[in-house]
Each structure stands twice: as structure tokens, then as C-alpha cells.
């Protein structure tokens with residue numbers, strides 16, 4: 001999609017569709033809509049007084065060949081109540097506009113940002129919405145209609161003095177949304193087309209393109225490093241594991257400056273292993289690599305946005321298969337950290353590979369750790385498909401992540417990390433066991449397991465099992481992998497850099 005800033009008055013923009021939005025209030029036709037209404041001879045005001053145009057969230061009003069305007073169509077979306085309106089709503093409106101217009105074969109559009117919000121933040125949100133909404137799951141369709149996408153979009157409503165600010169927001173939004181779409185594409189890939197080796201290749205290609213340092217550890221190197229927990233999961237598959245390491249180094253780093261470590265779970269398919277999963281819905285377990293894909297996407301974005309802190313992504317990747325050499329319930333494994341783990345359930349494999357990923361990130365010098373993982377079905381029970389579960393060892397650092405989530409329109413909710421839960425993962429024969437012996441709290445005991453490996457390094461864990469995938473299409477986005485967490489972590493990395501250390 002080609003993106004530009006448009007400074008002409010809205011009525012004279014020649015395009016296939018001019019999009020704007022109206023608020024839900026007594027008189028929805030106000031502000032920038034007054035001029036458009038006047039140009040159309042009062043068409044909008046008539047629709048409003050008949051009740052057809054009310055401003056209700058996501059309401060669609062489409063006028064064809066509106067007299068007095070240079071556009072072929074005028075699309076007015078409902079924006080809901082003004083006091084509840086922010087960049088999250090704007091992002092969704094832009095996505096909904098793209099999807100509405102795409103279905104009508106429109107290729108070129110302009111999005112008019114309303115009065116008093118012509119700033120970089122709004123431009124960014126609109127561009128993110130446009131690009132995320134344009135993303136489609138068509139890769140493996142042989143009868144895809146050529147060019148069923150919006151190819152050109154302009155941001156309107158800016159005068160020439162605000163053009164620079166709009167362009168800055170546009171560029172930032174483009175980088176962030178393209179990175180999120182990079183992760184969505186990976187998440188949607190079937191496991192026969194995205195093995196750990198394929199994922200490593202794609203991460204390597206992206207890193208070279210982005211100017212990031214990259215190191216891919218193969219099974220031999222993983223063995224040399226004694227990553228017994230990662231290897232224990234990999235041994236059940238004939239596909240070898242990989243450990244992907246991407247490094248962003250800013251132009252100048254002060255000695256002793258904090259280093260942000262991003263660890264992402266990348267199980268390219270989770271059968272459960274010998275503790276095999278039921279076949280119902282098992283095909284979805286191709287998305288068990290979305291935590292890893294999110295971290296790759298964050299690196300892609302920060303390579304371009306250039307925060308002032310060093311950031312290292314560590315993405316352990318393997319299949320979880322029940323092959324002849326697979327680990328069995330009751331096996332004891334020695335993790336890279338030296339801790340022994342009794343594997344009670346081979347389906348609790350994410351925490352095993354993350355244990356070694358975390359240990360490696362610490363060895364590389366990370367002073368702050370964030371992991372993202374489709375870790376537990378229990379987080380879906382706790383929070384449904386709407387909120388990411390957030391666990392953290394230090395309130396200050398956890399709050400920074402939650403603040404970035406709020407700023408970027410991603411729903412996240414804090415969960416308890418409480419030493420009393422530690423009791424439930426005590427093992428009879430090893431240091432720790434990989435599932436709880438108690439009832440309930442499965443997402444929390446999984447987090448407690450990870451915490452064992454973080455030591456005293458400030459750490460935040462994002463359980464994205466309920467939010468990394470959407471089963472249904474939304475007005476603003478296609479179904480499938482969502483790319484959740486990426487916007488939050490990019491925002492955090494940018495602030496982490498400018499603040500110096502996280503105030504943990």
C-alpha cells in the first residue's frame with residue numbers, strides 16, 4: 001500500500017473513496033463534517049436527522065458520487081462517544097474502512113482525520129489500522145482475485161504546516177504495522193512450511209535486510225551449550241531445533257546501560273508429545289510459535305526506529321512431537337542453568353524451551369527480560385480471548401509494560417506472581433517439575449516455573465495463548481494470527497531507551 005499525506009481541502013480530493021467519521025451525539029454533523037455536508041447540499045445532515053447516521057461505533061454510511069465533492073464515494077464511519085475516543089478507536093476505524101472498501105473493489109482511498117487530532121500519533125494510528133486491515137490470508141489460495149487490496153491511501157486533514165508531523169507518524173505507523181504483519185504471516189504458516197529451520201532462515205533474511213546482527217544456533221551448538229530442556233522437547237521430532245538470536249546495538253551505548261532481552265516461544269507445532277493432545281482443534285497448534293514471531297517482529301521494527309538501548313531477542317524453536325525418541329512423562333532433564341526438571345507432562349513444553357532461552361539471554365548480558373509465549377490453556381480460562389496475561393517479578397517494570405500496552409491499544413491484565421504457588425511445582429526427585437501438582441491456577445504455576453530461571457533479573461512474562469489467534473474475522477482485521485504484544489513491546493523498547501534504565 002502506497003501511503004501519502006494529502007494537504008488539499010477534503011472536498012477537492014480526487015479519489016475513489018474519502019473516509020471520515022462521526023461521533024455519537026445529539027448533532028453528529030459538526031466540525032470537519034460541516035463543510036462536507038455543505039458541499040453535498042446537506043445530505044449528511046438529512047441522514048443524521050432521519051437517524052440513519054447516528055455516529056454509533058462502526059456504523060457504516062456510504063454515499064456514491066456525492067455532488068459537490070471530487071471523490072467517487074464518501075464513507076462516514078460511526079466513531080462512538082467522543083469522550084471514549086482515542087488512538088485505539090482510530091486504528092480500528094481505519095482498519096474497518098479498508099475492509100469495507102476492499103469488499104467493494106476500491107483501490108484508492110483518503111482518510112480524513114478530524115479537527116483537533118491532526119497530529120503524529122493520530123497519523124500513526126490510522127496508518128497502522130490501514131495496513132493491519134489490508135492484511136489478508138490468501139497465500140495458499142490458487143484462485144485469489146488479483147489485487148483485492150487497497151493499493152493507495154492518503155492521510156487527509158493536515159495543512160501544510162502539519163505535513164511534517166503527519167509524515168513522521170505515517171512512517172512510524174508503517175514500520176510498526178508492517179512488522180506486525182510480518183509476525184502474522186509467520187503465525188498463519190502451516191507447520192510443514194514453517195519448521196524451526198525455515199523460521200531461522202526467515203529470521204536471518206529479515207535480520208540482514210534490517211541491519212540486525214544474527215546468530216542461528218543449530219542442534220550441535222545447542223548441545224554444546226547443554227540446553228537440556230530445549231533438547232528434551234526437540235528429541236521427539238526428526239526436524240532439528242534452532243535457537244535464533246537477533247541483536248540490535250544502538251550507535252552509542254554507555255557502559256553499564258541496561259540491555260533488554262526478549263525471549264519468545266516458537267514451537268512450530270505442538271502435538272503435546274507423548275502426553276498427546278486430542279485431535280479436536282489440534283491443527284491450530286501451528287500458532288504455538290507466535291511468541292517467537294512477536295519478538296522477531298519487534299526486532300524488525302526497532303532496527304528501523306532505533307531506540308537508544310541495546311535489545312537482544314532469543315527465540316528457541318522446535319516441534320513438539322511424539323517420535324520414537326521422544327521424552328516420556330517422568331523423565332528428568334538438566335536445563336542449561338543446571339537445574340533438574342522432572343517432566344510430568346510433555347505437553348508443558350513451552351516452559352522447557354523458555355527455561356533455556358531465558359538462561360541464554362542472561363548469559364548474553366540481558367539486564368531485563370520479557371518473554372512472550374502461547375503458554376497455557378489456563379490463561380484462556382482466566383482471561384478469555386481479550387486480554388494478555390501479564391506476570392512480573394518487579395512491580396515497576398511490570399507497570400512499564402502495562403503502560404505501553406495501554407498506549408498502543410493492546411489489552412493486557414496483571415496476574416499474580418506469588419511465592420506460595422511455588423509449592424505446587426516441587427518435584428519428588430528433581431529440583432522442579434514442569435506442571436503443577438495442585439488444582440487450578442495453571443497459568444500462574446507456568447509463570448512460577450519460568451521465574452525459577454530468571455534469578456534476580458527483572459522479568460515480565462506475557463501469556464498470549466488466548467490472544468495470539470482469532471477464530472473469526474473482525475470488521476478491522478482478518479482472522480488468524482493477530483500479532484499481539486508487538487506494538488506494546490516496540491513502545492516499551494523506545495521508552496526503555498530514552499529513560500535509560502527501566503525504573504524497576
Ligand code: BES
Nearest residue numbers: 345347348349374375376377378435465
Ligand atoms: N501450546 C500449549 C498452550 C495453548 C493452549 C496455546 C491453547 C494456545 C491455545 C501449551 O504447550 C500446552 O499444551 N499447555 C498445557 C499445559 C498443561 C499440560 C499443564 C495446557 O495448557 O493444557
Ligand code: ZN
Nearest residue numbers: 270347348349
Ligand atoms: Zn503443549
Ligand code: ZN
Nearest residue numbers: 267270288350
Ligand atoms: Zn505449546
